[in-house]
Amino acid sequence: MQRLTRLIYPPQCLTCDEMVESEGRLCPSCWSRTPFIVDHPCDACGKPLIGDTQAGDLCDDCRSMPRAWSRGRAVMLYADNARGVVLRLKHGDRTDLARPAGAWLAQAAKPLLVDGMIVAPVPLHWMRLLRRRYNQSALLAQQVAKLHRLSYIPDLLRRPIATRTLDGMTAVQRSETVAGAIVFNERRRAAIAGRPVLLIDDVMTTGATLAQCANACRRAGAAGVFVAVLARVDREH
Ligand SMILES: [Zn+2]
Ligand SMILES: [Zn+2]
Incomplete structure (x- = not known):
């Protein structure tokens, strides 16, 4: 057949x-x-580094202001055809892309994996979820968890307040807009205690949303937070 x-x-x-x-x-x-990111990127935000780099190196941004999470990886730079992949998955109802993109993400996240890790997506507000019908980050997180046989908790974090879209905002505006917008799901407190968390998102711009997620996980008792995203925006335009 x-x-x-x-x-x-x-x-x-x-x-x-x-x-x-x-x-x-x-x-x-x-x-x-498609600008796939190769070794060795920034160990915290996944951005490609220029010149002779070694495992564990950080970019200037991450060195001057440490991230709210320990380590991070990105599959590709958010440019050229990578935008096509992300936008199709996000707005084009191309949920079939979650499988191959999830496999790329699982590969990129490999150096971050630790025993007992929980995989969780950056949450969408229910109103946006209703409009879009699916959370693209949850589809990706599900694939990563499946491929690495890790626990997948889709509702580890919640976004009870609908925030405006962050497109076109500066780093400071983004961070103010998402402040307090993401909360830990209290029903998952027992599941997270003493365990490392791998947060999954489709795109990282300034990292403001991921920082909120990481802080919420740490406050809830996670033993370390790691992030893996499909695409990393290199620079604000
Ligand atoms: Zn960095
Ligand atoms: Zn083609």
Whole structure:
């Protein structure tokens, strides 16, 4: 049956109409336009570093202002075709992208894994969830947890207040807007006690939202917080 389906619908590139060898791949042209981050990125925010770098190095931003979490990774820079992947997953109802993108994310997060880790997504407010019908970060987190056989707790964090979209805001505005917007789900307190948490999001811009999430987890008793995102915005434009 699967073979028949393949004859009729040969697998397509994730971001264009080109045919590819197997499901969940990018064609060579789209692949070359997707800025995947290679070793060694900033150990805290996942941003690519310039020059001769070593494992554990930090970028200037993370060195001057330590992050609210311990270590972080990103699959790709939020540029060129990486934007296409993220926007399709986020607004284009392309939930099928969560599988391959989740596999990339699981690969990027590998150096961060520790025993007993809990995987949790950055939450969406229920109103936005209703409009979008799914939380793209939760779809990614689910894949990462599945591939690494880690506990997945989708409702570890909650966002009871609807915040405005952060697009176009400065770092300070972003941090003020999300302040207090994310809370720990008290029903999960027993599950998190003494365990490390891996937070998953689709895009990291300044890291303000992830910092709120990390602080909420730490206050609730997590033993360390790590973050992995699909795409990292290099610079504010
Ligand atoms: Zn393509
Ligand atoms: Zn950094």
